[in-house]
Amino acid sequence: MKYISTRGKAPVLNFEEAMLTGLARDGGLYLPETIPTMSAGEIAALSGQSYEEVAFRVMRPFIGDTFSDDEFRDIIAKAYAGFGHAARAPLVQLDSNHFLLELFHGPTLAFKDFAMQLIGQLFQASLKRSGNRVTIAGATSGDTGSAAIEAFKGLDAVDVFILFPHGRVSEVQRRQMTTPGESNVHALAMDGHFDDCQARVKDMFNDFDFRDGVRLAGVNSINFARVLAQVVYYFTSAVSLGAPHRKVSFTVPTGNFGDIFAGFIAKKMGLPIDRLVVATNQNDILHRCLSTGEYKPDGVIPSISPSMDIQVSSNFERALYYAYDQDGAAVSQLMDELNAGGFNVSQGALQALREVFDSGHCSEEETSATIRDMYAATGELLCPHSAVGVKVANETRNSDVPMITLATAHPAKFPAAVEEASGRHPDLPARMADLYDRPERVTRIENDLAAIETLIRDRIAK
Numbered sequence: 001m002k003y004i005s006t007r008g009k010a011p012v013l014n015f016e017e018a019m020l021t022g023l024a025r026d027g028g029l030y031l032p033e034t035i036p037t038m039s040a041g042e043i044a045a046l047s048g049q050s051y052e053e054v055a056f057r058v059m060r061p062f063i064g065d066t067f068s069d070d071e072f073r074d075i076i077a078k079a080y081a082g083f084g085h086a087a088r089a090p091l092v093q094l095d096s097n098h099f100l101l102e103l104f105h106g107p108t109l110a111f112k113d114f115a116m117q118l119i120g121q122l123f124q125a126s127l128k129r130s131g132n133r134v135t136i137a138g139a140t141s142g143d144t145g146s147a148a149i150e151a152f153k154g155l156d157a158v159d160v161f162i163l164f165p166h167g168r169v170s171e172v173q174r175r176q177m178t179t180p181g182e183s184n185v186h187a188l189a190m191d192g193h194f195d196d197c198q199a200r201v202k203d204m205f206n207d208f209d210f211r212d213g214v215r216l217a218g219v220n221s222i223n224f225a226r227v228l229a230q231v232v233y234y235f236t237s238a239v240s241l242g243a244p245h246r247k248v249s250f251t252v253p254t255g256n257f258g259d260i261f262a263g264f265i266a267k268k269m270g271l272p273i274d275r276l277v278v279a280t281n282q283n284d285i286l287h288r289c290l291s292t293g294e295y296k297p298d299g300v301i302p303s304i305s306p307s308m309d310i311q312v313s314s315n316f317e318r319a320l321y322y323a324y325d326q327d328g329a330a331v332s333q334l335m336d337e338l339n340a341g342g343f344n345v346s347q348g349a350l351q352a353l354r355e356v357f358d359s360g361h362c363s364e365e366e367t368s369a370t371i372r373d374m375y376a377a378t379g380e381l382l383c384p385h386s387a388v389g390v391k392v393a394n395e396t397r398n399s400d401v402p403m404i405t406l407a408t409a410h411p412a413k414f415p416a417a418v419e420e421a422s423g424r425h426p427d428l429p430a431r432m433a434d435l436y437d438r439p440e441r442v443t444r445i446e447n448d449l450a451a452i453e454t455l456i457r458d459r460i461a462k
């Protein structure tokens with residue numbers, strides 16, 4: 001299995017290299033050259049299997065000969081052993097034809113654990129074999145960072161540096177990043193927004209001296225191995241509702257477009273997905289782009305669903321790559337235009353996107369109202385991100401095709417917003433009840449590439 005860049009000018013890599021590299025050297029994102037498919041019979045045979053078994057069968061064709069079957073099964077088993085639910089991704093019914101896919105039973109209570117726990121084990125297995133060390137740098141709007149720290153803490157071949165926007169993540173998110181005591185974990189609180197943090201990480205990857213000097217590796221959602229891990233729960237949930245014999249649709253609370261892009265891959269693999277619905281909060285650049293074709297960032301407005309407070313949605317580039325018939329030069333040009341302020345999607349490409357994706361957005365008031373109403377109607381407490389999904393799903397769904405809305409975080413990760421909307425305080429699961437008592441360790445840093453690079457060089461030299 002070969003991996004190629006969305007911009008067409010980076011070296012072709014195998015799965016292991018693409019995973020360890022993250023961002024391609026031409027600034028693009030890696031994708032498999034061809035997407036493996038599963039027959040209806042193979043999909044039907046997933047019914048009744050454990051999450052781990054489905055994960056093995058769905059992901060196996062993508063990893064080539066990087067790991068033997070036994071090694072890969074072992075990696076998957078370790079990745080999901082720390083989850084607090086036997087089904088890993090249980091499906092809960094909300095209404096006659098509406099289901100909630102609970103993706104928050106991992107160690108940091110957000111769906112990011114599905115990918116990050118797997119990638120931690122993949123890195124560990126790969127680096128153990130090669131004897132190499134890497135430096136992981138990531139930007140986070142809250143959930144990626146905690147998931148990465150939880151997945152990589154204490155691993156000997158890795159240092160992990162996470163940039164988060166100072167004062168703009170929830171207390172639970174911050175504490176999950178600042179309380180692990182392992183010395184290979186470095187939480188950096190940067191002045192600015194998530195987009196600034198993400199831009200500095202991209203700058204580090206484009207500074208090849210630095211990148212090669214510290215052996216930089218990326219685990220942001222641009223890493224294809226993360227997208228791949230997320231493909232699995234589209235299969236487990238669709239099969240529980242009758243796929244491949246029945247179509248299903250998904251609504252996905254969206255920021256960086258990684259989670260919903262995994263649904264796109266599942267569809268390309270042969271899973272009968274009818275619609276993939278992009279749900280945005282008031283930072284609705286993706287909804288506007290899918291409605292009008294214009295992609296023009298205009299500043300982030302902080303919301304009660306902070307993990308979706310994004311204007312530059314990295315993985316959207318992957319969807320554009322397919323919408324432009326895999327034309328790397330066209331994608332490259334759009335991204336140059338984006339650097340200069342924005343771009344317009346061509347009519348043909350917009351039509352291709354709309355064949356797969358619908359979209360909607362949700363205001364702050366609508367988010368709170370959805371949390372309140374869903375609690376009253378079902379007793380289910382939604383986190384604000386999941387509420388954005390449910391609101392948009394309710395506008396889009398019909399009685400013909402079951403709708404699955406992805407619940408991307410546990411309500412206790414955002415207790416203030418949830419309590420204000422529902423009147424009920426969401427409790428942390430017992431296994432992390434002492435989070436507020438653990439000591440914190442964090443470094444404040446300005447929004448300055450040179451300062452960040454110096455800090456990383458100094459820390460890994462020790």
Ligand SMILES: *Cc1c(COP(=O)(O)O)cnc(C)c1O
Pocket residue numbers: 110111112143144221253254255256257258259260307308385386408409
């Ligand atoms: C990361 C995140 C999202 C957005 O997912 P993307 O893959 O970036 O689109 C939504 N909700 C929560 C809780 C998240 O942590």
